[in-house]
Amino acid sequence: xxxxxxxxxxxxxxxxxxxxxxxxxxxxxxxxxxxxxxxxxxxxxxxxxxxxxxxxxxxxxxxxxxxxxxxxxxxxxxxxxxxxxxxxxxxxxxxxxxxxxxxxxxxxxxxxxxxxxxxxxxxxxxxxxxxxxxxxxxxxxxxxxxxxxxxxxxxxxxxxxxxxxxxxxxxxxxxxxxxxxxxxxxxxxxxxxxxxxxxxxxxxxxxx
Amino acid sequence: xxxxxxxxxxxxxxxxxxxxxxxxxxxxxxxxxxxxxxxxxxxxxxxxxxxxxxxxxxxxxxxxxxxxxxxxxxxxxxxxxxxxxxxxxxxxxxxxxxxxxxxxxxxxxxxxxxxxxxxxxxxxxxxxxxxxxxxxxxxxxxxxxxxxxxxxxxxxxxxxxxxxxxxxxxxxxxxxxxxxxxxxxxxxxxxxxxxxxxxxxxxxxxxx
DNA sequence: ACCTGAACACCGTTCAAGT
DNA sequence: ACCTGAACACCGTTCAAGT
Numbered sequence: 001x002x003x004x005x006x007x008x009x010x011x012x013x014x015x016x017x018x019x020x021x022x023x024x025x026x027x028x029x030x031x032x033x034x035x036x037x038x039x040x041x042x043x044x045x046x047x048x049x050x051x052x053x054x055x056x057x058x059x060x061x062x063x064x065x066x067x068x069x070x071x072x073x074x075x076x077x078x079x080x081x082x083x084x085x086x087x088x089x090x091x092x093x094x095x096x097x098x099x100x101x102x103x104x105x106x107x108x109x110x111x112x113x114x115x116x117x118x119x120x121x122x123x124x125x126x127x128x129x130x131x132x133x134x135x136x137x138x139x140x141x142x143x144x145x146x147x148x149x150x151x152x153x154x155x156x157x158x159x160x161x162x163x164x165x166x167x168x169x170x171x172x173x174x175x176x177x178x179x180x181x182x183x184x185x186x187x188x189x190x191x192x193x194x195x196x197x198x199x200x201x202x203x204x205x206x207x208x
Numbered sequence: 209x210x211x212x213x214x215x216x217x218x219x220x221x222x223x224x225x226x227x228x229x230x231x232x233x234x235x236x237x238x239x240x241x242x243x244x245x246x247x248x249x250x251x252x253x254x255x256x257x258x259x260x261x262x263x264x265x266x267x268x269x270x271x272x273x274x275x276x277x278x279x280x281x282x283x284x285x286x287x288x289x290x291x292x293x294x295x296x297x298x299x300x301x302x303x304x305x306x307x308x309x310x311x312x313x314x315x316x317x318x319x320x321x322x323x324x325x326x327x328x329x330x331x332x333x334x335x336x337x338x339x340x341x342x343x344x345x346x347x348x349x350x351x352x353x354x355x356x357x358x359x360x361x362x363x364x365x366x367x368x369x370x371x372x373x374x375x376x377x378x379x380x381x382x383x384x385x386x387x388x389x390x391x392x393x394x395x396x397x398x399x400x401x402x403x404x405x406x407x408x409x410x411x412x413x414x415x416x
Numbered sequence: 417a418c419c420t421g422a423a424c425a426c427c428g429t430t431c432a433a434g435t
Numbered sequence: 436a437c438c439t440g441a442a443c444a445c446c447g448t449t450c451a452a453g454t
Binding site for chain 1: 417418419420421
Binding site for chain 4: 033034055
């Protein structure tokens with residue numbers, strides 16, 4: 001018989017992980033406290049013990065999760081290299097979880113996401129960029145807009161609140177899933193567009 | 209006594225208008241078929257007669273509405289001028305309805321929004337731009353990212369599905385509402401950032 | 417401390433019925 | 436053609452209760 005009880009004691013991390021899986025797989029509309037409870041083998045009400053503000057706290061946590069990235073400081077790097085590293089990391093993190101993109105694009109940064117922004121600003125300033133705060137805003141806008149277009153074009157039709165997909169065979173999350181129909185190159189065109197746009201942004205950011 | 213019955217026979221347009229008002233004023237989460245019915249002085253079920261697919265159709269219609277812009281073709285304009293006009297129009301339309309921004313940023317364009325994109329592509333090509341389709345994608349990404357950052361910074365904390373605001377005194381929608389605390393200049397900094405970013409994008413778009 | 421069960425107010429959507 | 440009313444399955448959240 002299967003072991004019935006070491007049911008992994010339910011944590012904020014496990015909740016977020018399961019929630020991302022549901023949102024990415026079935027759309028944000030289908031992410032329900034009750035369904036989330038089922039996925040975690042627990043009654044829905046147990047979740048409130050770890051996320052006191054309930055679904056609101058869950059949404060905040062999801063947005064925070066996919067917008068929190070880290071780039072370790074490299075003292076030797078130019079500000080352009082620093083900016084590239086952060087932009088690529090942010091893009092990947094967002095593309096990995098299309099189901100919560102709507103949250104990531106509209107919720108103001110909080111907690112660890114806010115700390116990441118501060119780190120990024122600091123690193124850019126350290127690398128010699130003048131108005132680093134402004135640069136971070138521009139880079140964030142570029143990344144968010146690029147990912148929005150990419151996800152839209154990928155046909156991942158998940159609306160933030162309402163989804164159209166009704167048990168549609170959605171691709172598994174992750175940048176690899178957003179491949180072209182050819183199967184060979186993984187949306188290489190999107191990567192190219194991103195990289196070229198990034199270079200243009202960097203040029204635009206350079207002091208006059 | 210007040211006239212009790214010429215109750216304006218309920219149309220798709222009136223429904224969308226009322227829905228935008230609710231979403232912008234109270235957040236997307238609070239946009240409910242029943243509440244929408246109340247606002248329209250009608251039972252919720254009456255809405256289904258004008259939007260057969262129900263709430264899903266409503267969400268699609270809202271996204272379409274705020275992403276449909278028009279710029280009349282001006283044969284004499286350079287492609288840069290054409291691009292500026294479209295980008296500014298798109299930005300304004302999105303800023304006007306922060307409550308449905310999440311829908312606008314994640315739902316793939318459809319219907320009139322798709323037609324607008326085609327118009328834009330055509331006008332840019334007509335004005336002499338080589339890869340107009342690519343340019344439109346870049347411009348859309350730039351506008352969407354810029355507006356996302358602007359709305360986030362405006363503190364209009366509306367999450368797409370979950371909102372935090374609980375009867376918070378939200379500013380009325382419209383770009384004018386996103387003013388700085390000074391009251392004088394209406395987020396002039398945001399306009400500047402947008403215009404400067406736009407010029408950088410245009411430079412990046414120029415043929416090598 | 418952590419989870420359950422029942423309960424409450426609300427939600428989207430259907431369907432038959434009214435006019 | 437357009438709208439209503441009742442009904443159904445579901446939702447988020449509370450609260451007292453279990454362990």
